Structure formats: structure tokens, C-alpha cells
Amino acid sequence: MKNLASLLLGLVLLVAHLGARAQGVMTFEKDNFDFGNVAEGTMATHEFKFKNTGTQPILIANVQASCGCTTPDWTKTPVLPGKYGMVKAMYSSAGRPGVFNKTVTVTSNAATPSTVLSIKGNVLNKAEVKATLTPAQLALSPRLTLDRTSHDFGKMESGQQPVARFTVKNTGKQDLVLEQLSSACNCVGYKNTPAPIKPGQSGTIELIYGQRQIGQMSDAVIISSNDLTGDAKLTLKANVVRDLNGTSMMKESGVAVPFK
Template sequence: MTISLRLAASLLLCLVGFTGARAQGVITFQEELHDFGKVPEGTVATHEFKFKNTGNQPLVLGNVQASCGCTTPEWTRTPILPGKMGVVKAMYSSAGRPGVFNKTITVTTNTTAPSTVLTIKGTVLNKEEIRKSLTPAELAAAPRAVVTQPVHNFGRMEAGQQPVARLEVQNTGKQDLVFNGITSGCYCIGFKTPPAPIKPGQKGTLEIIYTQRKLGAMVDEATLTSNDPHGDLKLTLKAEVVKSLNAASLVKESDVSVPFK
């Protein structure tokens, strides 16, 4: 009798251990590949990879890592209970990246499977390619950026300062105008804050920050990319950059420094 009880207890322990080993979360994606197709340059291509916890324990996404800095992932950070859904959002920035792209996102979880690799792909069309692909009606319905003063002169400024130019832009198109990038040869021009979308028929203000440290009369150009298929905006910033505004306000006259007039 004692032997039978011991044998039964051993079998019960084995069964509990076997059941415990099988208790885990399981991540099951609806899809692991998404093809954006043709993407207009200047837009942020976004797709949500939805998944379900098909296991019997809470599922936790420990890390989500994109293969490049051009892709930004967001994901469900709270534990996903069995039978519940979660999402991994992939956002690909197409600004300045015309051509074919193929990027991956590695999802690491608390499951026995080490990781899951998601893939996004597509072809980014430049503004000329986009215009050729649109009908006249589609082009007329697209957003359109119009700037009244593309040249801004800061006048005399001190090296190391970061003055801000406020550029007024009007959207004369029929869709929201979205600015998503700014580039310059000097790498000294950028958005002070991310610009908000401009509604059709409305005006908006872009705050452009200038961080030029070279001395002398400076003329720097920047390109502002957006979802306007007609073309990108060109901006020119000018300034007389001096080492010190205090020193620049004085001139030598008969070996005596006097205020500049």
C-alpha cells in the first residue's frame, strides 16, 4: 500500500512538472511581413503588426529592435494576458531615402522562442516620380506648400548663439500638409520643435533654429521635405557671424576703442 502511494505521488509530481513546463505565453502574429508598395518620399510609412497571446501565461515583450535608425518601433509594453491582443508598430521615415527598402524589426519576448523577426519593405518614390504617377485630379487634391519669405537674414549674430527664424507657410492644397525633415549642407539648420500638420487653406509657422559657428558673412541653404508632391521648399538663411557682439561693436580709432556708430 505504501509503495502504491509513493508511486502515485511520484506520478503526480511528474505530471505537475510536465504541466508547469508547458505553461507559457506564446506570441502569434497575424503577419510577419508587410509590403508598403509605393511610398511618397517625405512621408512616414506606418504599419501595425498585430499579435495574440495564444499561450496560457502572460506574455511580455522585453525588447523590440529595428535594423536601422530610419525605422522607429513602438509596442505594447504591458503584459498581454492569454487570449488577448497586442501590437508592434513600425514607422519608416522615407525623407531623403528614395528607392527600394527592406528593413527588419526583432521582437524579443519571455517565451521559449528566442525572438520573432518582422519585415517591412517597399519603394520610396521621389517627388518627380510621384508627380508622374498622379493624375491631374490627384495632383490638384494633394497638399501644397507656399512660403511668402524663403530668405531670412538674422543680421549680426554671435557665434554659439542659436537664433530662431519663424517661417510662415500656407497650405493651398486640399489635404493636410506635413513637414517631416530638414537638411542642409552645413548641418547647422533644423526644426526647433516638430512642425504640426497644416490644414488645407490654413497657415502655419515653422520655427527654424540656426546654429552656425563659423565667422564671417554666411549664406546657408536648407531643404524642407514634406508630403507636397509638387516639390520641396528651399530656405536661405543669412547672417554676419562674429566672435563677440561686444567686441564687434567697437572699432579702433587712434588706438582708442570707441562705440561703433
């Protein structure tokens, strides 16, 4: 009787062991990556590759980054046993100089349902990058040239969002990538931005002006790019009024003029 019980226990343990092994196993080549020094404005991207060393397909349910500055991507289809998949981490360095250390958490149906991958590096601002380059290397930098440096919308109503179009030309030697738009008023945004602009080519940017303050306004806008010589600066101007209809115009003038 004791031998029979021992045999049954052994069978149960064997089945449990085999059941545990009948899963996908996510085996990463590396679970961390160091970018080293990264030029500010670069989208630092690394692809973590893994192999399914188990016996069942692996399906990644989700990949969650530790911050909004890191964008994940991953293999969306089942990864069969013996095959490879990937998890990609993309860190946006625009406006984030200094050391970074971020993680992405991979959730799947693998034997280990949660895996944490990490990326790190040091973002150099343009002045720091420029100091590391030789004159010959700096000469190869893209160059951002605007067709003009200001736009006057004239009279506009508070709450309107007019669009100003600027032509951007790349007079440098490498592809020009527009990165970040900033203004002290936080009232300017991109409507659309061109894809990377090839040397000698031009593109159009459309800036939305959402100024709500009343009066003669003049707002500086800075456009960051991978042009190592510096950022582009332009000015948006407008005479912002409460209302463009006739009644409001009379009230603003301070003169009471009856309508007939």
C-alpha cells in the same frame, strides 16, 4: 521495480511537458509586411497583431529595430491568454528613396522568447510619385507656401543660435506634413514644427541658425514636405563676428582705438 521506474520517468516527462506548456504563446497573424511603393516622406506604418494562444500572460520586454530609420511601438501591458496585442513598426522614408528591408526583434516571456518581424517596400521620390498621378490627383496635393523666402539676422556673434520664424500656409487640398530640413552647412535646425496643416490653414516654423564661420554668410535651406510639386527653399543670412563687444569690434576693423 522496472515498472515503478518507468512510471516515475513518465510522470517526470509529463510534468516537464505541462510546465513547458504553462507559458504564453505569441501567435502572429503575419510576421512580414510589404508596403509596396511608398511616397518619399511618408511614415510607412504597419501594426503586427498577435494572439496569446498559451496559458500564461505575455509581457513584451523590448522591441529592437534593425536601424534608426525604423521606430517600434508595442503593447506595454500584459496580454492575457486568449487576448490580442500588437507590435508596430514605423519606417521613416524621408530622404531614403529606393528599396528597403528592415526587421524588428520582439523579446518577451513567451514560450519563444525572441521573434523577428520584417517590413519591406520601395520608396519613390517625388518625381516618381508625380509621374504616377493623374492631373486630377496632382491637383489634390498639399501646397506649401512661405510668407517669405529669406531672413537676414544682421550682425550676430559666432556661437549664438538666433531663431527665424516663418509662416507656412497650406494652399492645397490635403493636409500638409513638414518632413525634413536640410542645409549644406548643417547649421540649421528646427526649434519646433507645426502639426499637419489643414487646407487653407497656416502654421509657424522656427529655424535655429547655428553658423559659426566668420563673415558675411548666406545659407540655403530646403524644407521637404508631402507637397508633390517640390520642396520649399529659403535663405538665411548673417554677418557673423567673433565677438559683439567693443574691443572685438575695434580689432575686426583693423584700427586701434584706445578706450578712455
